[in-house]
Amino acid sequence: xxxxxxxxxxxxxxxxxxxxxxxxxxxxxxxxxxxxxxxxxxxxxxxxxxxxxxxxxxxxxxxxxxxxxxxxxxxxxxxxxxxxxxxxxxxxxxxxxxxxxxxxxxxxxxxxxxxxxxxxxxxxxxxxxxxxxxxxxxxxxxxxxxxxxxxxxxxxxxxxxxxxxxxxxxxxxxxxxxxxxxxxxxxxxxxxxxxxxxxxxxxxxxxxxxxxxxxxxxxxxxxxxxxxxxxxxxxxxxxxxxxxxxxxxxxxxxxxxxxxxxxxxxxxxxxxxxxxxxxxxxxxx
Numbered sequence: 001x002x003x004x005x006x007x008x009x010x011x012x013x014x015x016x017x018x019x020x021x022x023x024x025x026x027x028x029x030x031x032x033x034x035x036x037x038x039x040x041x042x043x044x045x046x047x048x049x050x051x052x053x054x055x056x057x058x059x060x061x062x063x064x065x066x067x068x069x070x071x072x073x074x075x076x077x078x079x080x081x082x083x084x085x086x087x088x089x090x091x092x093x094x095x096x097x098x099x100x101x102x103x104x105x106x107x108x109x110x111x112x113x114x115x116x117x118x119x120x121x122x123x124x125x126x127x128x129x130x131x132x133x134x135x136x137x138x139x140x141x142x143x144x145x146x147x148x149x150x151x152x153x154x155x156x157x158x159x160x161x162x163x164x165x166x167x168x169x170x171x172x173x174x175x176x177x178x179x180x181x182x183x184x185x186x187x188x189x190x191x192x193x194x195x196x197x198x199x200x201x202x203x204x205x206x207x208x209x210x211x212x213x214x215x216x217x218x219x220x221x222x223x224x225x226x227x228x229x230x231x232x233x234x235x236x237x238x239x240x241x242x243x244x245x246x247x248x249x250x251x252x253x254x255x256x257x258x259x260x261x262x263x264x265x266x267x268x269x270x271x272x273x274x275x276x277x278x279x280x281x282x283x284x285x
Contacts, residue, residue: 004081006074006114011081014115023111024104025094029150031110032056036089037245038079038116042282043089044245046072048208053091056147062095065110076285078116087119088246092150124247128273131253131265132168132242136231137161139172139180139203146202155183169242171255174203178228185242185250186210189229190268195241196233199226209243209276216275234258239266249273 003014024030034053037044050068057064066074075089096108141154162170162183170183179187180198186207188197195217200206217224234240240252240260249272251265260266 003116004078005116006078006112008111008113011077017113019111019113020097022100023094023097025092025111025150027100028102029152030060030104031062031092031094031150032060032148033090033092033150034148035245036075036091037248038084038087038089039280039282041079041085042284043075043079045208045212045281046283047281048211049245052148052206052208053093056149057093059144059147060095060149062093062110065093065096065112071112074112074114078114079285082116082118084116084118086121087117090115090117094150119246124250127168127247127250128265128269131251131260133166134169134171134182134240134242134252134255135162135165135167136171136173136179136256139174141172144202145180145205146200148205158183167254169252173230177230179230179234180204181207182242182244185244185247188241188243189234189237190239190241190266191233191237193223195222195224195272196227196229197224198228207243207245209245209248212279212281213243213249213272213276216277216279217272219279220271220275222271222275231256231258234260237261239268241269241272243276249276 004011005014005017007017019026034049036049092113094111096110098105098108137158158170171187172180174180181187181204188195198204234255235258238261242250251269253260253263
């Protein structure tokens with residue numbers, strides 16, 4: 001069965017989907033996106049993702065091209081038409097179509113694309129059991145990564161570099177030598193009975209999974225701290241993790257060849273993952 005996608009008011013077979021050649025998202029990365037996890041036919045943390053989407057649009061002065069009610073309706077249709085029980089929804093909004101120019105007209109309607117993808121519920125089970133490996137690279141992104149923009153070339157190159165080193169993710173290092181976050185995830189270390197992640201600022205994306213995990217840690221009264229950390233701190237860590245919408249809470253066993261703990265997922269991995277899952281807010285479709 002061909003996948004069905006939503007493009008600017010139309011449901012189309014994946015193979016027939018098109019965007020205009022002068023869409024500013026295509027030519028300038030002038031737009032934003034969100035990735036929603038689908039868990040057992042429900043949307044994970046939908047309201048939080050939509051709030052972040054609206055914030056990103058506001059920061060770039062892009063208007064929401066459809067009502068929130070309509071967007072939810074179209075997301076639901078994509079989930080149902082593609083028979084997605086576990087997977088993800090990719091939603092992208094660009095500023096719209098206009099003759100190519102760096103300045104933009106203010107009266108154009110934004111473009112909306114929604115794509116769904118099935119991911120087997122056990123897709124990352126092996127990685128959770130074995131842990132993943134991380135490489136590091138200099139953080140070369142623009143200075144407003146708190147906006148979930150389409151400008152992803154630096155993360156693409158970082159992720160590709162990681163894969164070429166037989167790693168699954170790349171952690172980015174700022175000019176002062178501190179880890180900002182992963183190319184598509186937030187970064188965490190567990191040291192001295194405390195889980196640590198970088199504070200929210202323009203230097204990181206405030207991950208929805210990150211926020212949900214923090215909510216879960218508070219409920220379970222697990223110590224956590226928002227603070228910067230570097231490779232020296234990583235060498236002392238008992239455990240390390242990434243968080244993202246698709247991988248949830250994933251243990252890290254090596255960073256640049258540095259073995260974390262005993263080189264296998266540590267004893268707290270299950271606790272932190274459970275804290276996240278317990279705090280998820282699932283929306284029925």
